[in-house]
């Protein structure tokens with residue numbers, strides 16, 4: 001049970017997620033400091049890349065809605081802590097406003113959202129989301145993936161808001177949407193819920209949750225690559 005003890009020891013200093021962020025810092029950095037984000041921060045991002053990201057992320061967010069609803073359902077079924085549901089419900093509710101924001105932003109850039117189709121990295125990511133919606137997937141695994149998906153965007157776009165960044169003014173609203181402190185608070189709430197579940201999880205669930213965390217990071221990297229036309 002050496003592995004369990006090590007993981008448990010890692011968990012004591014800030015939760016299992018902190019231990020995984022340390023253990024997987026390289027891939028986490030590739031997901032949260034991608035060239036697409038660094039070029040946005042440096043003001044050198046190619047606007048055609050940004051427009052491709054906008055169009056594809058709109059498709060992703062529409063697929064994200066039923067995924068978040070499935071996490072809410074799992075929370076209702078498996079969590080005795082009613083406050084979990086309220087945090088997840090607030091996340092679900094914000095997606096309503098998010099979809100309206102995408103439509104407005106697309107108009108601003110002359111991006112036609114209707115009639116666009118998901119590129120391969122997006123299709124793969126949405127298929128992964130659908131796999132997590134299965135009733136076979138535990139609430140603990142689903143909430144860990146949900147936290148990871150939101151946290152990658154929060155870390156990424158907050159880079160573009162830091163002092164000294166040269167983010168173009170016309171991209172600031174996008175960066176504030178996910179990079180803001182309030183979105184950061186929301187991500188922290190999700191992280192607390194996930195840690196609470198992981199502390200009590202048996203080894204096989206811990207393994208599946210860690211795999212889901214790593215899959216999210218891989219899909220996020222491919223999504224940024226797709227946005228950059230790679």
Ligand SMILES: Cc1ncc(CO)c(N)n1
Nearest residue numbers: 057060061149150153223
């Ligand atoms: C691809 C992707 N990952 C995460 C988020 C955050 O919700 C998003 N909008 N799109």
